[in-house]
Every structure is written in structure tokens, then in C-alpha cells.
Amino acid sequence: MIQTTLNDAYLTSHYNLPFYRIKTFDGYPYLKQVIFTRLGGISQTPFHSLNMSEAVGDTPATVEHNFELACQSLQITPSQTVSCHLIHKSDILTIDNTNQQRMMGYADGLVTNEPNVYLAMRFADCTPLIFFDPTQKIIGLSHAGWRGTMQNIATETVRAMRQLGAKIKNIIAVIGPSIGPCCYEVGTEVLDAAGQTFQRPDALFDYRHGKNQRPYFDMWQANQQLLIETGVRTIIHTNLCTACNTDKFFSHRAENGRTGRFGVIIGLKE
Ligand SMILES: [Zn+2]
Structure with missing residues (x-):
């Protein structure tokens, strides 16, 4: 049986820093999980204010300060975090205590079963996919824009977790x-790619409210379909649209490319 939960994120704060948490994950106290917003940092317009990316034109020292604030709210240090340069592909890196470093190279997914390794990524419209197998204590985090979605990074992340011993029936996946x-x-390049990836791509596009006869793509449903096809049974939706909520999130589309990136951090406490 497939279980989907809607609207499972709630806004809270710690050390004056607001962030979302997944309610279902609160049942696992050893799992640290935070979806930051754009609020509570020190970056200036258009990166105001908790921008986590140095790749968008913000001052590196400011970004580092924001990241320290984020880590402080989780009571971890930046050196406990692991991240990667996101490239809109579907390569997944497995982190253990022999290869752990703050920047792991180029990839769009990270998995680990190591306690005290905190997976960190940055987003502004692309979909954060958060994975957790509570039985085997294995976590994953990946970055699915339309390209990553079409390359089925959802399935690739699950595969990397299974190599660490995760059981697919136990995996909980969050569409952030x-x-x-x-x-x-979206344009024809997304339609064409969907035709390659999906058996019934039409169900993922809506032409009704397009002003320019261009379709609207449902990236949430697309990733849900891929997760179900790969065997994941428990899927949680946050139902938070970054473009509708630029007061809380950065949105590359809604802010015409001049904006920051919000962070997602997940890790297993020792
Ligand atoms: Zn929206």
C-alpha cells in the first residue's frame, strides 16, 4: 500500500532562526532535519537574507556567516556538514568517515549511514528530495530540478541507499x-524529456492556465510517480511552492534569477 501525506511541514525556530521541519520525522529524535527559509540571515538584497550559496554573487564571508547561523541552530559545526556542487545530473555520492569533507565534488545526491555526518544542499525552485530509512538508519538528500527529475535522481538516490543496506519498503521520501x-x-525541452522518462507524461502537464499556450509542469507529481515506480511506499509532500512564497523562500523563477538559495540539512545524531 502506498501512503502519501500532504502538508507535513511546519514552521518553527531555534536560536531565532526560522525553519521548517517534517512532522513525521519528529518521531525519530536521533534524526536532525531542517528546511531553512530565506529568513534570519545577514545577506543584502537580492540575497536577503539567509542565502546559503556562494555561486549566486553574494559575498562569500556573508554566506559563510549564514551557514554558521544555520549550523548553530542545529547545534552542529560546519565541519560536520557535507555538500557538493550541484550540476543538474543524477550522480549520487556515498559519504563515510573516510571520505567526508565539506565539499565532496560534483553531484546532485548524497547518502550516508554515518552518524554525525550532516548532508547539506541549497535550493531555489528545484525540488529537495529527502530520504530516510528509520530501520537501517540511512539518509539521503538530493536535488531534482526538471533535469534531475527526468534523469530519475529519485531512483538513483534510493539505489545508493540500498547499497548501504536500506530496505525499500522502509524508506520515507519527502518532496520538499x-x-x-x-x-x-515550461517549454518544449521539458515536454520532450518527459516523453523519454514517463509512460504517461500528459498527466504531468496542465495547459489550462498557460497564457502563452505553454504547459505547467507538476514536478511534485513527477517525482512521486518515479518514487512509486521504484518501490517507495511512503511519500510526504510539503506542498510549499517557492514561487508562491517568496516571502519565505528564494525562487529563481519568481525573482528572475537574481536571488539566493535556502538550505536543507539532514543528519543522524550519534
Ligand atoms: Zn506556485
């Missing part, structure tokens, strides 16, 4: 804050 079907107008 990202551009929703309400706002994601």
Missing part, C-alpha cells in the same frame, strides 16, 4: 519546497 504546478510554466 520547490516550484509547484501552480507556477512552473
Whole structure:
């Protein structure tokens, strides 16, 4: 049986830093999990204010300070975090205590079963996919824009977790804050790619409210379909559209490319 949960994220704060948490994950106290917003940092316009990316034109020292604030709210240090340069592909890196470093290279997914390794990524419309196998204590985090979605990074992340011993029936997957079907107008390149990836791509596109006869793509549903096809039974939706909520999130589309990136951090406490 497939179980999907809607609207499972709630806003809270720690050390004056607001962030979302997944309610279902609160049942696992050893799992640290935070979806930051754009609020509570020190970056100036257009990166105001908790921008986590140095790749968007913000001052590196400011970004590092924001990251330290984020780590402080989780009571971890930046050296406990692991991240990668995101390249819109579907390569997954497995982290253990022999290869752990803050920047792991180029990839769009990270998995680990190592306690005290905190997976960190940055987003502004692309979909954060968060994975957790509570039985084997294995976590994953990946970055699925339309390209990553079409390359089935959802399945690739699950595969990397299974190599660490995860059982697919136990995996909980979260489809995090990202551009929703309400706002994601796309072009023919997305339609063409969907034709390659999906058996019934039409169900993922909506032509009704397109002003320019261009379809709206449902990236949330697309990733849900891929997760179900690969065997994941428990899927949680945050139902938070970044483009509809630029007061809380950065949105590359809604802010015409001049914006920051919000962070997602997940890790297993010792
Ligand atoms: Zn929207």
C-alpha cells in the first residue's frame, strides 16, 4: 500500500532562526532535519537574507556567516556538514568517515549511514528530495530540478541507499519546497524529456492556465510517480511552492534569477 501525506511541514525556530521541519520525522529524535527559509540571515538584497550559496554573487564571508547561523541552530559545526556542487545530473555520492569533507565534488545526491555526518544542499525552485530509512538508519538528500527529475535522481538516490543496506519498503521520501504546478510554466525541452522518462507524461502537464499556450509542469507529481515506480511506499509532500512564497523562500523563477538559495540539512545524531 502506498501512503502519501500532504502538508507535513511546519514552521518553527531555534536560536531565532526560522525553519521548517517534517512532522513525521519528529518521531525519530536521533534524526536532525531542517528546511531553512530565506529568513534570519545577514545577506543584502537580492540575497536577503539567509542565502546559503556562494555561486549566486553574494559575498562569500556573508554566506559563510549564514551557514554558521544555520549550523548553530542545529547545534552542529560546519565541519560536520557535507555538500557538493550541484550540476543538474543524477550522480549520487556515498559519504563515510573516510571520505567526508565539506565539499565532496560534483553531484546532485548524497547518502550516508554515518552518524554525525550532516548532508547539506541549497535550493531555489528545484525540488529537495529527502530520504530516510528509520530501520537501517540511512539518509539521503538530493536535488531534482526538471533535469534531475527526468534523469530519475529519485531512483538513483534510493539505489545508493540500498547499497548501504536500506530496505525499500522502509524508506520515507519527502518532496520538499520547490516550484509547484501552480507556477512552473515550461517549454518544449521539458515536454520532450518527459516523453523519454514517463509512460504517461500528459498527466504531468496542465495547459489550462498557460497564457502563452505553454504547459505547467507538476514536478511534485513527477517525482512521486518515479518514487512509486521504484518501490517507495511512503511519500510526504510539503506542498510549499517557492514561487508562491517568496516571502519565505528564494525562487529563481519568481525573482528572475537574481536571488539566493535556502538550505536543507539532514543528519543522524550519534
Ligand atoms: Zn506556485
